[in-house]
Structures are given as structure tokens and as C-alpha cells.
Amino acid sequence: MRFIHTSDWQLGKPFGRVPEEARTVLREARLDAIDRLAAAARANGAPLVLVAGDVFDSPEPGDRVYRQALNRMKAQADVRFLLLPGNHDPLRADGLWSRLAADTPANVAALTEALPVDLGTGDGEQAVLLPAPLSHKRSVADPTQWFDGAETPPGALRIGLAHGSVQTFGGDADPNLVAVDRARRAGLAYLALGDWHGRIRIDERTYYSGTPEPDDFGREVTGVALLVDVSGNATPEVTELPIGRHHWLEEGWSLSGADDLDARIAGLAPGVARQDLVCRLRLSGLVTLAERVAVRRRLEDELAHEVRWLDLIADDLVTRPTDTDLSEIDAQGELHTAAVRLRAMMGEGGAEGRLAAQALERLYVEQMRAQRAGEA
Amino acid sequence: MRVRRLRIENFRKFRAPVVVDGFTDGLNLVCEPNETGKSTVLDALRAALFERHSAKSDRIRSFRPQGDEVAPSVELAFDVNGEEWRLTKRFLLSPSVTLEGPEGRFASDAAEEKLQGLLGFARAGNRGADDDSRGALGLLWVEQGQSFLLGSPGETARRTLEEALAGEIGAVTGGRRAKAVVAQVEKALEDFLTPGGKPTKRLKQAMEAAEAARLAATERARELEQFEGVLEQLEYKRNERRRLVRDIEDPQTDADLKKLDEDIARARAAGQALEIATLAVREQSARRSALEERRAGREKLATQLQAAEAKVAGATEAVSTHAEVISRVRSSERAAALALEAARTALREAETRRDQSVAERAAAERRFALAAAFARLDRAEAHAANIRERETRIAASRMDAAAVDRLRQLEDAESAARAQAEAGAATLTVTLEPGAPQILLDGTPLTEGAIRLSRPRTLAIPGVGTIAFAPPPSGEPALARLRAARRDLADFLAGVGHDTPQAARTAGRARAIDEAELLGLRTRLKAECPADAALGIPAGLDPLRGALAGVERPFPEAKDAAFPAADVETPYRAARAAETEAAARREAALESLKAGELKEVALAAALERAEAERARLAADLAADRAALADEDLAAALEDARAAEARALVDCDTARRAAEGLDADGFIRRRDTLRKKRDTLQSQLPELAGAVARLEEQARTLGGEGPASRKAAADEEAEAAAAAHARLKSEADTLALLLKVLKEAQQDAARRYLAPVTRRIEPYVRRLLPSASLSFGEDLKPQLLTRAGREEAAEMLSKGTQEQIAILTRLAFADLLIDKGQPASLVLDDALVFADDDRFDTMMEILSEASGRMQVLVLSCRASAYRAMAATRLSIRPA
Secondary structure (H helix, E strand, O other): OEEEEEOOOOEOOOOOOOOHHHHHHHHHHHHHHHHHHHHHHHHOOOOEEEEOOOOEOOOOOOHHHHHHHHHHHHHOOOOEEEEOOOOOOOOOOOOHHHHHHHHOOOOEEEOOOOOOEEEEEEOOEEEEEEEEOOOOOOOOOOOOHHHOOOOOOOOOEEEEEEEOEOOOOOOOOOOOEOOOOHHHHOOOOEEEEEOOOOOEEEEOOEEEOOOOOOOOOOOOOOOEEEEEEOOOOOOOEEEEEEOOOOEEEEEEEEEOOOOOHHHHHHOOOOOOOHHHEEEEEEEEEEEOHHHHHHHHHHHHHHHHHHOOEEEEEEEEEEEOOOHHHHHHHOOOHHHHHHHHHHHHHHHOOHHHHHHHHHHHHHHHHHHHHHHHHHHO | OEEEEEEEEOEOOEOOOEEEEOOOOOEEEEEOOOOOOHHHHHHHHHHHHHOOOOOOOHHHHHOOOOOOOOOOEEEEEEEEOOEEEEEEEEOOOOOEEEEEEOOEEEEHHHHHHHHHHHHOOOOOEOOEOOHHHHHHHHHHEEOOOOOOOOOOOOHHHHHHHHHHHHHHHOOOOOHHHHHHHHHHHHHHHHOOEOOOOOEOHHHHHHHHHHHHHHHHHHHHHHHHHHHHHHHHHHHHHHHHHHHHHHHHOOHHHHHHHHHHHHHHHHHHHHHHHHHHHHHHHHHHHHHHHHHHHHHHHHHHHHHHHHHHHHHHHHHHHHHHHHHHHHHHHHHHHHHHHHHHHHHHHHHHHHHHHHHHHHHHHHHHHHHHHHHHHHHHHHHHHHHHHHHHHHHHHHHHOOOOHHHHHHHHHHHHHHHHHHHHHHHOOEEEEEOOOOOOOOOEEOOEEOOOEEEEEOOOEEEEEOOOEEEEEOOOHHHHHHHHHHHHHHHHHHHHHHHHOOOOHHHHHHHHHHHHHHHHHHHHHHHHHHHHOOOEOOOOEOOOHHHHHHHHHOOOOOOOOOOOOOOOOHHHHHHHHHHHHHHHHHHHHHHHHHHHHHHHHHHHHHHHHHHHHHHHHHHHHHHHHHHHHHHOOHHHHHHHHHHHHHHHHHHHHHHHHHHHHHOOOOHHHHHHHHHHHHHHHHHHHHHHHHHHHHHHHHHHHHHHHHHOOHHHHHHHHHHHHHHHHHHHHHHHHHHHHHHHHHHHHHHHHHHHHHHHHHHHHHHHHHHHHHHOOOEEEEEOOOOOEEEEEEOOEEEEHHHOOHHHHHHHHHHHHHHHHHHHHHOOOOOEEEEEOOOOOOOHHHHHHHHHHHHHHOOOOEEEEEEOOHHHHOOOOOEEEOOEEO
16 A cells, blocks of 8 residues: 655745745745645555645635645546645634535545545555544644544554644643554554654654645755555555755854855755755854955845845844954044944944944945945 | 236127236236226136136126127136146137146147146036136135125035145045945935934835734734634534424424323313213202292291281281370370460560660650750850850951050150150259149149150249240250151051050950950850760751751750669560470470371381282282192102202212313423424524524635635734834934934034134134134134124124135135145135225235235225235236
8 A cells, every 4th residue: 555645735824924025936835745746646656645634724724725725636636635634724614624525626535524434455455544633723632542443344454644743842731642652552554644844753653744845944854745655564664755845944154254155155055956945044153344244245135136035144143343344444534433433332232232233334335335436 | 826927808898808917926916997807807717717618608608798709718827836837718619728838738628627637626517617616716716796705615615625624634534435425324314214313215114014014914813703703603503503403303292292182182071071960960959959949938938928917917006006196296286386376475565565665765865965955056156156246356456466566666666755855855843832823834734743844835824924935956856756756656546546555555455355265265165066976966066056956945854754664674575585485385396296197107108018018928829839739849859859969979970080181281281392392493494594694604704714814914914013123223223324424524524624723713813803713514604703702604794704704715725725736816806895904904914825825906996905015917908
């Protein structure tokens, strides 16, 4: 029995913090993942895609996203999609899933009931799917509890599909908590989980697939789907399939000058096309005014326009204006006086000091601009 | 720079060429009368240096002499840094320029550029040279009427000065670059803040966008909440419908209803049987009780008949007994009537006797009153006659009280006159011897005593003759008064009709007595005529007279003739009492009679009624017995009682059967169940409608994707707020930078102005002792400090302003010369407002300055400059 395990499509994720020009592309890429998943399924001879929850980003994603998603799936008529409600799009009366049940094309099914679903016989072996749809954003009970006692035809493969966390992260009782050893307890051949956006193996029969299209920084492995091959009592064969388009990279650069900047930029996410790179850079270090301006120019005026989105955080890149910096602004005269005064204000620290630092940097930039204009 | 020679042709008033030459390094003076063309010379000099040869502006055209299409041209020879240059410029017609000097010959634009470089001014704009383009030289060359303007130097001139100043303090101001930076920052800031510091343009947009995004997020949240509410409500309504359907379709209800229907039918049948049995009992009871009543009625009738017969007997007895009583009453009534008649007759007689006595007494009283009235009338008449008599006398007498007084006066006057007359007369004392012959005095026998001889008197002594005495004439006036007094007295007496005063006095007294008496008489008269109540006569004599006129005066009778005594009254009262008593007795007898008669009638009627009752009862009893004999009645009653007992037993059986089957209770329970089911069913459509509505609402609202929209709106609001914060930070940055830059500029200005201030100070002190001048950033004289008091330069007098303007330029020129810049000072008709002292001081300063620079003064006031040591130049034909 071969199938594709995926989850957390979160179609319709708004990306409201991302600049307008990148936002649309990032949204569209999530829908594109459906096509890529179908292609991967087809290519690997596994025309069954199990989506372990959070198909949509919200319980009411809106008609546009909803229609687009169904249409994309419908277009892949030879691939069967089984969709599970997750905590982002929980099952509830008259919500999304009620409508979906009426609108789904033949190759798509919504798993809205905690009842075994016959997956038919693949490779001569009968398989039964045990879905654990979530009916609330947060439910205290383990939604997979019923797997243990679920009756299936003798000899049939039992495959679990659920959405939730397998461990608590402190604080209040974690919602939708799935017993970490559910696969063993319920005699599952494989337990396909969703919720965590990174791909994680819990045990040999329990996996999180992670989201097929990355959507945030700080995930270890993301942008993949899992090709699962289960048979009898053998350990399932699980293969990672690259699906995602965008690469979300978060790096912290401690700079001591502008010299190694080009090398760092060149070494950024090797093998990833720049237009597919979403990058958050946290700059830190102690640099001269000239260096800071050079760094910012290189990053803001060049790199930022090359990548999909550059989230540059330069708050910790501390400037220490040198005498050279100041004399570059002007050796003497009014500009020099102003620069010296601003540097003094910087030294006093606080909000006023930070503002003075920015003003000094601006003065430096403006001075250079005036110089260029004068030379031109 | 030093001007050496100037040649002008076809320039304004100079059509023919003129030359001004012989310029020295020091002070040069062109002193010509008005209209000679001094200002034209200065204009030509300026045109040569500053106007582009190719320019065709209005000003250039104005260089042409009036109405001539000629080419104004100027030739200028000058030194710069000890090198000689020669400039030729021709305007409008075949315009040209050449500049020859140690570096060679330049023409056209090259010449213009070289000239600009040499003298440090800018290329003139399209509209010709101006203060800005002329640079420092323009500043130092003061046109007619411009000398006193305390203007700010033009941009070029200022820059030149500033550069000179900057060199002085050994620092570069940053000059053009600093200005550019400030301008850039200002411009950048304009995108964020207004000059007043209010958000504008980008910052304002970002602020508004952030606010709009925030509001949108709130709105989205509200929409989502609404949607969630719809879903919740929908779920609730669905559950309600489910419960409702379950209740409606409950099978227990059906079973209950069926059983209840059967129970009701059973209960109804039992009820009907009981009803029939009850009716039978009622029928039998009625029959039995009817027979019983009939028997009882018959017995009662018999008893009543016996009673009626006894009553008839009693009534007959009562009627006969009463007949005796009433005859007795009748006879006593008759006796009382007779007694009353007698008492009445006696009373009438007593009354008559009493009335007679009263009338007699009244007549006697009247007679007595009349007698008294007549007596009073008699007395009154006497008084009236007396009064009349006295009144007549008073009327006749003239001696009233006034006349008495008058008489006394007249007598007094006569006595006084006589005494006076006699006082002056001789007294003849007569003493007669007894038996002396009768002597006649004026015919009257003489008696002893003294005789006053106040008038001629004659003593006749019979026998002797007469002795005549004549009073002396001196006594005549007294005599005359005496005579007059006597005459008055005699006249008065004649008037009152009396002969002597004595008689008159007597008459006066009599009249007084009469008057006094009269008063008394009248009072008495009035007293005699009072009002007489007994006779009904009012007060007064005349009423009295009238009342008694027709009445006969009664005979005088014994006043004590006795009135009838009280014995008539006593018999009358006794008769009266007897009559009242007799009347009362009669009344009582009548009452008794009447009561007796009434009773008599009543007793007769009662007898009659009792008789009738008895007859009726006897008839009724006889009739009833005739219909049903007594023994037959007893048999029927026995039979009826047996039937009733049987019916009662039957009824009791039926009642026991019906007990425990409450049809109404069953029906109530059945109806309640039905009603409940109906109610539930009636709720179903409404609920279904609500569910459908909510479903539709959920579909519509869900289609808009409220949750997504809210999430997106939240993120966008956050992003917009962040963008706004970024722009705000940038605006703050720029504002701070601009503030710091401006402060730096002001500091710099303060520093580099110091040299100018320092240079002008000695000049100012010479003109205005202990005064000092300070400049603004734009190199414009600003404040004059005199004796610790600050005065705005613009508020100074025109003369002082002009002098300060010239001194400022002198200081600028010094500054430029110190920096090796070409400078020469040209003053056209300056110092026109200066007084003599100031003028001399200014001349001294200029003379000193001319040791450092070339100074050219153009003036029309020859006398003012006469004493001045200067090279005098003239405008002469070439």
C-alpha cells in the first residue's frame, strides 16, 4: 500500500506582515503545492494523498481560496485526496466542511466522521483508514482515542490519520494532544500526523509530514511530503519528497566590517534560486558608520530586491562613528559640527541616542549624495 | 582691481565717444554738474564688466541713445593683481567682446568666462546682470540712490565674502555641500512633516493607513464574531429541531392516546346505564310521594273543617256580647252633649257682661282726658293772648336796647357839654333871707343855692327891676357845644316819641321787661300743649285747638266716679273653664262610641268569613272522598312503596358499575396529549425556517471567508502600524538632523562674521563714538549698539543708514583685499544725507581707504569735495 502523507497546507494564509509584492506570490505558492503533490504522487505510483489536517488556514477561508483549492484537486482527477479537518479548519456544523461535503469532486473526500474508511485493496492487501477529525480548535480529549477499539476486517492494514501534538510544551494542558504511542496501542501500520510544520519522525510508524510549502522561518525540515509504503507487519518505508517552492531562511550575521559581506551573501542558501528565497537576517556587531552604510546599501538596495522577501533586522548592528567617519562627512565646518554633536548625543544613549545614531547615519548618506551630485 | 581708462560710445547720452582716464590707485573724483552723465559712466562700466555682450534684454536696449539703431560699446582698461587688462564690448549690433591681457587675447564667450574668473562674478542671467551675478564687485559699486540701502549681499557676493571670511577663521564652512545637505534634508523632511512639525504627505498617509488598517481589523473581527454567532445559533436551532421531532414522533404518546379512547367509550356506557336507573327511581318515588301527599291533604282538610266550625261559634258569641256594650256607650254620649250645650250658654252670658263693663270704662277714661285737654287749651289760649299783647307793645316801642344805649350817650354828651359851659361861667350864690321877696330868675322864682351864669340870665326883682347877667363871650364855644348836645338829645327824643329822657328810659325798661316775659310765656304755652296719646292729639296749640274744636266739652263730673269692678271678669273665667271641661267630656264620649261601632262592624265581618271557610272546607272534603274512597287510597299507597324499593336496588347496582370510570378525566388527559403534540408540530415550521435562514446566512458569510479576512486584516494592521512607526522614526531622524544642522550653521555664521564685525568697528566708532554694529547670518547689518542700547539697523535715520552701508562695503572691500581679491569702491552721489561733520569724517575714512584700494566717487557737489585731496577726473570727448 503506497500513499502520500502530507498536512498543514494552510491554504489562504494571509502573510499580512509580508510586503505586498511578495505576499501574493507566497499565497499562490501554497495552492501550487497541490499540483506538485499530485505530480509527485503520480510519479511515485501512489495516487492517494492523505492530508493530515489544516487544509485551510482558517475555518472560513473564503470562496476564492475554497474554489481554487477544489478546482486544483479536481484537475488532478487520477489522484485521490482525503482531507482531514485540523485545528485551523475544525469541523463544525455548517462551516467549511459541510459545504465541502456537497462540493467535492469525485476524487476528493472530506473525512468528517470518526469512522473507519475502507481504502480498498492496494497490492492485494486491504487497508482501512482511521481518521480523527477535529471538531474544535482545541479539544481536551485525545482525538485518536477511538483508534484502539476500532473494528476493522481481520488482516486489514490499519492506517491512522490525525492532527495534533504528541507532546506538551508546558503551560496549560496542550489541546488535541495525541498519545505518543498511539500507533502501537491501536495496532496501526502507520500513523500520519499533521500540525507541526516541520517533518518529524516520532517512531518507526508515526510521522509528521510538515507543510509542503514552507510558511515561516525556523523549521528544520520543511517543504516536503512523505511517500509511505506499508505492507503487513513490516516497518513502513518512508521517503521524503521535495514539494515546496520557497526556502525560508533565518540567519544571524555578526559583522565586524563590510569586508566579508559579499562572501556571506554569496554563501546564502546555496542552490536556492534567489527569487524563491525568503530570508530574515539579523545583523549584529560593532561597525563604523561607513561600514554600516555600506552594509545597508548592499543589503537593502541590492539583496532585498533579488530575493522574494528580505526581512532585515539591523537593530543590533551597533554603529561606532569613528573620527574618520566624521571627517568623511566633513573635515571642518557646519556638517562636521553637526556630526560631532550627533555623535555626542549618541553617547548619551537611550531613545534620544538611538535617534541621534540614525540621524548621523542619515547625515552620512546625505553628505555622500551631495558629494556625488557635486561631482556629477 | 583698479580701473584705468574708460571709453564709451553710442551709450545713452554719449553718441559721440567720450573718455574718462587718468584713474589713480587712490581716491578718484568725477565731479560734474547734473545731467553730465556720471551715472551713465558707471552704467557703462557695469555693462562692460557684467552684461553679456550677446544679451538683448530691455536693459541692454536701454543703453542705446534715444531713437538710434546703433551699437553701444565700451572700452575698459584695468589692472588686476598688477597685471593690465583691456576689455572691449559691443552690444546689439554685431555684438562682440575682446579681452586682452598678459595671458593673451580672448574673444566672445571665452572672453566673458575669463573676465568672470578674473573678477569673481557669475554669468549674468537672461534678464541681464543683477546683484547676485555681479558678485562682490557689484556690491562695492554703489549706484545712485542705492547707497543707503542696508541690503543683504547677493548670493554670489555673499559666497565670495563667506569664502574670504572662512579663510580668515581657518575653517571651511562646508559651503555649498553643507547647503546642499541641508536642502536635501529639508526636502526629505517635507515628505513627512510640515514646517510646523505636523505629519504630512508620506507620514500622514502611513498614519492614516495604519489607522484605517486598525479599523478594518476591528471590523473584520466583528464580522468574524457575527459569523461565529450565526454558526452557534444554527447549531442550537438544529439541536432544538432534532429534539422537537423526537418528541413529536414519540410512540408512547400514540399508545396512550389509543388506550384513553377505549377508556372513554367504556366510561360513557356505564354512565348511561346509571342514568336510566336513576330516572326509574325518581319516577317511583314521585308516584309514592304523590299518594302520600293526597292522604295527608285529606286528613288536614278534616282537621281544618273542625277548626272552622269552632271559629263560627266563637264569632256569633262575640257579636251578641258587643251589642250590649255599645248601647251603653251611646247613652253616655248623649248626656255629655247636653252638658256641653248648657256650659256654652253660660259662657256666652258671662262674655256679654264682661264686654259691657270694658266699654263703659273706656268712655269714662276718654271723658277724663278730654276734660284735661280742654283745661290745657284754656290756659294756652290765655298765654297766647298775653303773648300777642306783649308782642304788640314791643312792636310799638322804639326803645330797644340800642336806643337805650344811644340815649345814655347823648345824655352823657349833654352833661359833659354843660359841665364845660358851666366851668367857664360865673357862679351866683344865692342866700335868701327868710322872707325875702320873690325874685324871678328868667321868670322862675329864685331859690337858694348856686347858679351858674353860663348864659344871659335875667333876675327880676320885683320891685327892683331886673338884673341881667351876660356870660362872657369866651364861654360861647362851650355854650355852642352844649346847645348842639341838647339839640341832638332833643332830636333823639323826638325820634323815639318821648318828651323827656326819663320817659324814654322808662319806655326802654318796659320793653325789656316785655321781651323777658315773652320768653317765659312762650315756654308755658308750649308746656300746655304736649302730645296727648290717650286722645291721639299731636303737640302744639293749633292741633289742640283743632282736635277739640268739634268736641263737646264734657261736664265736669266727679273724678272718682267708679269704674265697673273686677266681678265681671271672675264669672267669665269660671264659665269658660266649665265650657272647656264639658267639651272634653263630650269628645271622649264620642271617641268611645266610634270605637264601639267599628268593633261592631269587624265582629260581623269575622263571623261572615268564618262561616264561608267552614262551608268551603266541607265541600272540598266531600268532593275528594267522592273521587277516591279512603280505603282505595291506602291500597294504592302500599303498591307504590314496593315499586320504589325495587328501583332503588337497580340504581345502586348501576352506580357501582360506573364508579372508577372517569370519562371527563380520560378526555382531559387525551386532549392534553393531543394539544401538546399539536403545539410541537406548530413549532416545527418556524424552527425549520430559522434553520434554513441561518444556513443561508452561514453560507453567505462563510463564503467571504471571515476568519481568513480577520487574520489577514490583523496582520495588515500590524504591518501598517510597523510601517508607520518606521516612517515616524525616519521623520524624527530627519527632524533631529535638520535641527542639529541648523544649529551648526548658526554657530558657524556667528564665528565667521566676527572678522566683518571687527573690521567695521573702528569706522563705526569714528562716526558714532562708542557704538558697535553686528551682522546677521546673511551679512546684513542688523543691530547698532550705542551706550548699551540696541537699535535695529533699519530703524536708524536715512543718513546714518547710508553711512553704515558705505562703511560696511568698505569693510567688505578691506576683507576682500586682505584675501588678495580685486576690490574697488565706487560711490555714485553717495552721502547725500550726511551733515557736515559726518561728511568730513566719511571723507577722512575714504581718504584713508584710498590708500588700500581704488576709490571712485562720482558727485555733482563740487563745493563739498573742493578741499578733498583726490585725483579729479573729467568726462571728455575722445
